Amino acid sequence: MIAVTVIDREGKKHEFEAPTDMGLNLMELCRINELPIKGTCGGMALCASCHVYVQSDHTLPEQSDSELDMLDQAFFVEPNSRLSCQIRLTDALNGLTVQLAPDDAEE
Amino acid sequence: MISSFQHSMDQKFIETDILIIGAGPVGLFAVFEAGLLKMRCHLIDILSQPGGQLTEIYPKKPIYDIPGYPSILAGDLIDQLMKQIEPFKPGFTLGERAESVEKQADGRWKVITNKGRVHVAPVMFIAGGLGSFEPRKPPIDNIVSYEGKGVDYFVRNPETYRGKRIVIAGGGDSALDWTIYLANEVKSLTLIHRRTEFRGALDSVEKVRHLAASGKINLITNSQVVGLEGTDKLDNVLVRHDSEGPSKLEADYFLPLFGLTPKLGPIADWGLALERGAVEVNTLDYSTTVPGIFAVGDVNTYPGKLKLILCGFHEATLACQGAYNLVNPGKKLSFKYTTVTGIEGLSTQDSPS
Numbered sequence: 001m002i003a004v005t006v007i008d009r010e011g012k013k014h015e016f017e018a019p020t021d022m023g024l025n026l027m028e029l030c031r032i033n034e035l036p037i038k039g040t041c042g043g044m045a046l047c048a049s050c051h052v053y054v055q056s057d058h059t060l061p062e063q064s065d066s067e068l069d070m071l072d073q074a075f076f077v078e079p080n081s082r083l084s085c086q087i088r089l090t091d092a093l094n095g096l097t098v099q100l101a102p103d104d105a106e107e
Numbered sequence: 108m109i110s111s112f113q114h115s116m117d118q119k120f121i122e123t124d125i126l127i128i129g130a131g132p133v134g135l136f137a138v139f140e141a142g143l144l145k146m147r148c149h150l151i152d153i154l155s156q157p158g159g160q161l162t163e164i165y166p167k168k169p170i171y172d173i174p175g176y177p178s179i180l181a182g183d184l185i186d187q188l189m190k191q192i193e194p195f196k197p198g199f200t201l202g203e204r205a206e207s208v209e210k211q212a213d214g215r216w217k218v219i220t221n222k223g224r225v226h227v228a229p230v231m232f233i234a235g236g237l238g239s240f241e242p243r244k245p246p247i248d249n250i251v252s253y254e255g256k257g258v259d260y261f262v263r264n265p266e267t268y269r270g271k272r273i274v275i276a277g278g279g280d281s282a283l284d285w286t287i288y289l290a291n292e293v294k295s296l297t298l299i300h301r302r303t304e305f306r307g308a309l310d311s312v313e314k315v316r317h318l319a320a321s322g323k324i325n326l327i328t329n330s331q332v333v334g335l336e337g338t339d340k341l342d343n344v345l346v347r348h349d350s351e352g353p354s355k356l357e358a359d360y361f362l363p364l365f366g367l368t369p370k371l372g373p374i375a376d377w378g379l380a381l382e383r384g385a386v387e388v389n390t391l392d393y394s395t396t397v398p399g400i401f402a403v404g405d406v407n408t409y410p411g412k413l414k415l416i417l418c419g420f421h422e423a424t425l426a427c428q429g430a431y432n433l434v435n436p437g438k439k440l441s442f443k444y445t446t447v448t449g450i451e452g453l454s455t456q457d458s459p460s
Binding site for chain 2: 041044046047068069073075076077102
């Protein structure tokens with residue numbers, strides 16, 4: 001189990017205990033815990049609806065071309081932007097802290 | 108395959124047995140199950156080709172949980188489904204969004220698209236998946252008020268821009284391709300991209316860099332469009348550079364080209380019970396709270412719902428059983444196996460039985 005902190009769009013902190021033996025990614029962790037993250041494409045890095053800002057200085061998995069492509073088309077992108085579906089939860093990520101990016105599909 | 112769509116695309120008024128909103132895998136398979144019961148189908152989809160997100164988002168991704176296929180590419184699954192439903196001659200209205208739904212005096216549904224095409228059927232299946240794929244709108248406060256007055260999210264008719272001052276924003280293939288295409292037609296063209304690198308096709312990136320170097324276009328990188336100005340129509344585009352700060356560009360048209368994103372869209376206004384953006388259904392036959400309207404696939408929700416193509420196929424099959432009584436009042440349905448009866452195709456489309 002690792003500790004993960006997710007700050008929602010209202011600035012509220014959510015602390016989670018996440019298992020690392022289930023192949024869970026950060027987008028899935030957020031969805032299981034009913035945070036307002038869409039994960040439209042299901043985790044294929046083919047939409048940007050799970051966009052987060054990484055606030056802690058963990059070494060994260062490298063960005064794939066499709067993740068970079070998607071972030072290129074997304075809005076509100078910052079240097080610490082990541083697609084949370086591409087961050088698989090491992091023991092090395094204990095203490096990970098991220099903030100949800102604004103929902104750019106909101107009307 | 109495309110030629111079989113043309114027939115219905117010419118018609119302004121379409122009648123059928125089951126009108127299917129959404130031509131993704133589940134909508135397509137519904138045609139097969141309906142066809143076995145001799146019900147005709149017509150599909151409406153905002154995308155210009157059938158397949159929904161499988162062809163639009165991930166045509167080259169393998170899917171591993173389609174029974175009988177250890178692995179199949181999403182695009183191939185759609186091709187196979189199109190082949191499977193071919194005998195039942197479905198009609199297609201593609202590239203149009205189902206906009207309004209109303210019940211006629213005769214009890215049938217009338218669905219009008221954004222292009223004014225009228226569809227009438229006793230039964231409707233909503234197989235809208237994630238919703239309709241709409242252009243991603245950049246987060247600029249007043250952008251909506253300039254739509255149709257200088258802001259276009261698609262290039263519909265390139266002629267519109269001849270001799271005008273154009274600003275394009277985006278870094279993908281669509282932004283690059285239109286920059287190359289329009290560069291020689293317009294009075295001036297500025298391409299604005301948030302980063303220095305482009306992720307579009309290498310060949311296009313080179314062409315754009317060449318156009319910029321030769322002064323044909325104005326290329327502004329590390330910048331974003333942050334505001335729009337103009338009284339009756341667009342006059343200025345406000346740009347913010349990461350380090351150099353704000354600047355202003357005179358423009359007749361602003362084309363933000365940032366790809367498509369799915370939105371539930373008009374379906375949300377059709378009076379159906381929704382839960383978190385999904386349509387509530389009764390799992391007896393996947394009927395909604397409105398008699399005559401069924402919802403199948405990713406667009407629906409019920410206890411135990413899984414968003415799987417596999418489950419959508421099952422839902423569509425049961426919905427066809429429910430639809431039968433509405434399409435054929437008073438007739439009794441006898442269940443048959445395809446191994447016994449084979450496939451008996453339907454002749455012409457759009458003339459209800």
